[in-house]
Each structure stands twice: as C-alpha cells, then as structure tokens.
Amino acid sequence: MGVVPPPAGLTQRGDTAPDASGGIGESPHRPDGVLKVTGDFAYASDLWHEDMLWGHTLRSPHAHAEIRSVDTAEALALPGVHAVLTHADLPAATHYGLEFTDQPVLAGDRVRYQGEPVALVAADHPETARRAAARVRVEYAPLPVVHDEATATAPDAPVLHPDRDDHHAAHVPHPNVVHRQPVLAGDPTHAVADVVVRGDYTVGMQDQAFLGPESGLAVPAEDGGVDLHVATQWLHVDQRQLAPVLGLEPERVRLTLGGVGGAFGAREDLSMQAHACLLALRTGRPVKMVYNRHESFFGHVHRHPATLSYEHGATLDGRLVYVKGRIVLDGGAYASSSPAVVGNAASLGVGPYRVPHVAMEALALYTNNPPCGAMRGFGAVQACFAYEAQMDRLAVALNMDPVELRRRNALTQGDTMPTGQPVDAPAPVAELLRLVRDRPLPPPRPWEVDGGVDPRALPGGLARSSLGEGIVRGVGYGVGIKNVGFSEGFDDYSTARVRLAVVGGEPSATVHTAMAEVGQGGITVHAQIARTELGVSRVGILPADTSVGSAGSTSASRQTYMTGGAVRHACLAVRAEVLRLARDRLRRGERVDWRGDEAAWNDPGLRLVGGEVVTPRGEVLAALADVLGDEAIERELEFRHRPTRPFDRATGQGPGHVQYSFCAHRAVVDVDVELGLVRVVELAAAQDVGRALNPRAVRGQIHGGSAQGLGLAVLEEVLVGPDGTVRNPSFTDYLIPTILDTPPMPVDILELADEHAPYGLRGVGEAPTLSATPAIVAAIRQATRLPLTRVPVRPEHLTGT
C-alpha cells in the first residue's frame, strides 16, 4: 500500500438540488460532502505510507532561557529511533517567518517562548518518538521574562531580537516593539466635545481551536526533493519559507493539500512542515507528524491579547466629534503577521462610524508570551470590543438609545475613513442595525414549560443551579467593520487553471487552483462559477497543489473574491476561446447545421448556458459539445484586486484596504446574577454580503463566526502566567462553545453589490466574528449594570468574588 492520498479530485454534477443548475446564487451540496459523512475524506492526519516514520518535537519548558547544551545520545540509542535533529543539524537557512524571518526552525542558543521547538525525533512508533524526545538532555539557563508593555519597554528590558533587520526595525520606538502605526485625521488636539467618555479595555488571548490537528506527511523524492502533503492555509507561502530551510530549489519542494480540519488563521504560519521535511530528508523515509491537542496549543499562533484605551467625544445630540485610542497588542516571541494586525487595528480602530477628528495608535510587542498572529478578525476583533463598549458608554452619558446613537454616526457610502480612504461601495451600517433591532425578541423565561421548569433553558443548565430565581435578561448590540483581502500594498493575487472538454459526450469543466479548502466551501463556489460561466453541469475539482500558481491565503475573507475571481477570469478566457473556435469553424464552412449568421456569432453578449451557445435573446446557436469536438481548451490566469498602498508611517493616511465588510448583531442573554452564569438566549446577525454566491455557505460562515465571537465573550482564553507559561493547553481547560452554549442565530442577509468585486460579492468570513462579542457583553452589562471592560467575561467578574 502506498500513500493514502487526499481525494484525487472531486467531480460533481450541478443538479444536486431539484430544479437547479448548480450555478452561482444557488446552494448546491459540497463536492466533498459525501466523503466527509462516510469517513472517507482523507485529512492530513489520516495519511499513511507503508514505510513511514513518526516525527515528534521536543519543546522548551521555559518561556525565556539560554540553551547551554543539548545531548541527543540517549535518545538516539533507543531502539526504533531513526534520527534526532537539533539546531546544529540544520542544513541551510535556520530561520523563517511570514513577514520577518525571525523564527528559528529549531532553537539555537536561546528559547523565547514556552513550547518553542528544540529538537526533533523520527521513530517507528509515535510512542517511541515521544519517549526518545524525553531522553534528549537540554541544559537551560532561565532568563528574565518579558510579559507585557511595561516589562518589554523598560529601559533595562532584555531585547528579544537584538539583530533585527526587518523593514520596521528602523522606525519603532523600542526594539521590543514589532511595529507601530498611528492614524491621524482632522485636528484631534483641538477638537472640542460636549460629552466625553473614557475607557480602558482588555481582550484575552483566544485560540483558533480548529479540530483537525497540525499534521502532514513528508515523502522524500528521487530527485532529492520532497513531497509534502499538509493541512495549511496557503501552500505557496509554505513553499516559499520551506525551500531555503531545506536548502532546495522551490521546484523540488512540492506541496499538496491534505484534508484540512478547520483553520481560522492558525495554519497561516508554518508548524510541522519544515520539521517533517527535515526528518524525511535526513532518514530517506516518509515521515508523518500529527500534533495532539496539548501540542497544538503550542504549535500555532493565537489571537493577540490586547489592552485598549479609548476616549470618545460627542455633541449633545450624539454626533461623534473625535476618537482617541491606543491599542497595545501582545505579539509574543516572534513577529508572525503582527505588523499586518497592527495596520488593521489602527485603520479600523474607530469602527464603522463617521469621525471628523481621530488620533489612533496601535502597536505590537515582542514578549516571551506565546507568539500571536492570524485569527479570524485579525486586529479588528479587539478594536471592535472596545469601540462598541465606548459607544454604549456614550449612549448612557447622552441618555440616548444605543442603536440610535450608532445610527446617527453610521458610516455610509461616500464617507471617508480616518485613513483618508473613501468608502466607494455600499456601507449599510444603519440598515444592518435596524434589521437586528426590529426582529421580534425571544420570549422571556424560556425555561417555563407546561407549568414546570426545563433547567436546560436556564443559565447553569442541568446543574440546576437556579430554577428561575435571580435570572435577569439583557439585550445588547454591536456592529463592526472588517477589511477584505490583503492590505497595505501587498501584491495579492490568485491563480486558476480551467479546462473545458467533452467527456462522455457531455461538456465538462475542470478547475485547478492552489486554494486551501479548509472547510469554508471554496471548492463548492468554484464549481458554481464554472457552471455559470461555461454553461456546464459537470465540474471536476483537482487537488490543490503547487503545480499551479499561488492562490494566496485562505484568510482575510478573501478566497471567494480572489480565487473565485480567478476562476471566473479563467472561465471567461476559456469561453472567449470557445467562441473563437466556433467562428473559425463557421468561416471554414465546417458546420452548416449551426444556427445564426456571422453577426449573431460575433455578438459580444453570447453566453454558454445549459450546454449550448445562446444569444442574449435566448436563441440557441449550437451545442457546446459540437463546438468543442475533440478540442480541450485550457487557460491559466492570475487575478488581482485593485492595488492598495501602505499607510503613511506617521499619519496612517493612504488607500490601504481593498474592500470593507459589515455585520451587526443583537444579543439576548439571561444572567444568573447571583452565580454569575450567562446563557445566551439568541444571537441575531445581519450582514451585507454584496452577492451571496452560495446562500447556505454564507449563512454557515455567519453562524460559525458568530459562535467564535460568543466564545471570546464568555468562554475562551489562553491563560498565560507572568512567567510566560500557558495554564490551560487542553480542551478540558480551554472551553469552546458546545451546542448547549450556542443559541439560535437568525440571520438577515443584504446583497448590495460592490461594483469593484467579482459578481459584486463581499468577503463574508470574518465580519460576524467581530460584533458578536461586544453585543453579548453589552447584553450582560444591561442585565448586571456592571462596566465589564474585559473579555472573556467570567462568573467572578459578575459576582465580584
């Protein structure tokens, strides 16, 4: 038995729903759905090779320490062990990173966070590999720990990266500051307001908690290269970082996407990729690595914890005059994507509001805490919790309804962002708030049924901690703004290869991209686009790999826009070639049976529909299968969004973003005010998606994003002690919402087209993660009358115990 590969391509017909073509705007089933419900879908952790070894990583127990020595002799002596690698064994480049090349493949003379990889083992059984790793003797000399802004920027603070050569190094205020971005608009120094509210807020460290662990299988190849099957968000950025580390040309580092069990940002950085490849190249054997949940908490970046200070000034009639804010993000030991997170937090820091005078500042620190980077919402989540809390505080100060205050200041098309960038697409912020506000409220006291009590509908649930006494209801609102796509001048593009040919008498399309399908349903949408543009029913989706151009990352709500855009772009080129071929054949007199004269065939409005060439008036000219004959038409094209520019270093001015996405939430909660237990009763959302290419998948994104926002509001935090060690790296102690914690989530979808985007669509994945959190906390505030300036809200914050 050879490699158990990822699905060797998926073929799907369009008619998986009655009376449907399976094109855009419909909700056909996922092409991988049947494989996923039968257990046949091969996730990266399921891959198997007959002579494979198991890799394991030895990690640092210290958050900051000097490495004095590493002795691998005892580990190597264990029967079944095939290799033990340390920093000294690295064959080429020793560091990698998404934005800065600052992260060691294996720690050299210093570790900077608890869990940093120090040594690797390959063995014939995973337990043997674990036991061997425990026999590697590492002598550490602990160093002082940098764990917050004060300790990071103190005059005598240990500098974590003394030899920085990155592009931000020259202009940061302290070497332990990764990046700092101010945004200045109007004249905030002299702006005068009738009412001023101030607040300090804290956001805990959230984990993406995807279910499928970091995993992959590296297979050494005969050409001296390596084939890596891996769960990732971006094959080509992995390849770009791996090649120098392995000392190989990029063409010899070939990646194929293994099945991915969720991502949410946590797979944007390398985890086991370089380690498995190094072990495979060293041993000449395939090497599989799969993290368990404990290791996963140390094996990927988290959402930046943040401290935020805000001052909002407004007129007596509730018009915002100015916003001043400062956002400090803890980036942890390595840069990851911290600079881009800083840019988002600063540029989106006042929220979806019109503000004449702005003084925002965001910065990320280097500390000895776990590295932080991409997570769904990416810098906009932390800001949204704080600016929405401020809007509620302002509403109280003005004695104004919180929705009305937001409506008076709501951003709309034609307004200008604090960065000076005009909002040149629909921005229905007020309408989204109206939609959630006008929904009927869920009935009070839902636990009262048939004269009795169903404890499952009470805070505390089956613990029966209350039978209805001490329960107070609260209602709260939140709205947020998220950018879509990679910002600040990044050359963000995607590539698609589309082939059209007759298979079994039927015209069929094949789509090949390197897009990481992580669960979001991008492959479903690619098939829909091919059907709509090429008029076919049957579409094959080839496995994502590096034999086709980069698709960019499955992040930043960008894949439907970008790879969807690339698939459409390639389909249009294929269609043009089909029509050119037809005209050639007509000219040569090959097909006298086709309808239409030369003018009809030259009509630029010709479309391919239902396997036929059709005029704008619906007249059928020819069957697509006849036009194609034995020809296969293939096009590979790149697609780019409009260019952006970096924000000015001093003022934050510039057209830094591609597109904005807006979502509003209304949360209804029941709080047991005596015990501090919260039950979210309902979480209603309204979002503008521009165009819902697949309405069911859009709702799935809104539901999933909202639930992650709920987790941040009341459950989820990676607890890190002042010594930089993680206290709860397990699903026993890090709690994500269960089906009992997650309420009904009614959704309203607006489709106001953005004329700059393919089909007018707007990226949907992240916006719902922003506003769910502040809406829930606002509802708890209303129930408890407590200020609640920190998430997650825990019972002791409500009871004062």
Place this chain on the structure above:
Amino acid sequence: MRLTLTVNGRERSADHVWEGESLLYVLRERLGLPGSKNACEQGECGSCTVRLDGDLVCSCLVAAGQAEGREVRTVEGLADADGRLAPLQAAFVEAGAVQCGFCTPGLLLAAEELLARVPRPADADIREALAGNLCRCTGYESVLDAVRLAAARAPAPAADPERRP
C-alpha cells in the same frame, strides 16, 4: 498483544498492539479506519465517538484491550453495503452541517444514538445529546437542521413515549 474485535459487522484483528494504545489508535492506524477523528484525545471533543456494543464512547479513552471480543460501530459502517447514505448522512450533506467535517463522524454517531432512543426529539433533546461533540465551524445551527431533517424523514414511530414538547 493480539486484538480481535468486530467492527461494522466484520471480525477484525490486529497484531503487535501495544498495551498503551487506544481503540482510536487501533482503528485509525492498524485497521485502516481513519474515519474516527483525533481532535483532542482526552475525551472532550467527541470527534472520536464510536459505539461500543451500542453505547456511545470516546474511542480515545477506551484502551484497545477493552474492546477485545466486542462490537464497534464507526462512521465507516453507517452507509449501506451499496454505499447508499444513511438518512442522517444525507441530511448532514443537505443541511450544510458539514464544513471542515472533522467533527462530523462523531456527531453522526451521537445523533444516530439519539434518534434510536428519541425518534422525534425536541431541540433541547438534540442539544443535550450532542453537547459532547464540539464543532468549530458551523455554530451548530445547521447541525440542528440536519438532525431535525433526518428525524422528520423517518417513518412515524408507532409509540413515542419519550417525546417531549
């Protein structure tokens, strides 16, 4: 040790099983049945849920030796011999209850056990029954839809004493 058990109606055996291996490891790595998933391996997430003599268990918490001579049902056994999906499987696909799909095998086993016990469950019953199965993608709305759909499509039971409002 040698382990012999019945999986999805077929007798299976594995040699050289180390005593510390879990039932999950044996299913995935020794019997070629990776459908049961490995998301937490400490009994919190439910992605490894299988039925052991009919009872729902987290196979990561069952020592392989405990399954000796017993019957195990996994996600690979849900569809019929011709590959036709079970009603719950079809409902999960149709309702959009599958995104990344890593939780799906465990949810299917837990939902199957619920519907065998309570053919017409109220939403509160579904939530209670699936509370041990974490999903990070869907927010559970479409999972509820799928279970409701499968229950609605099942023939009406003759007597339904456990029905709750």
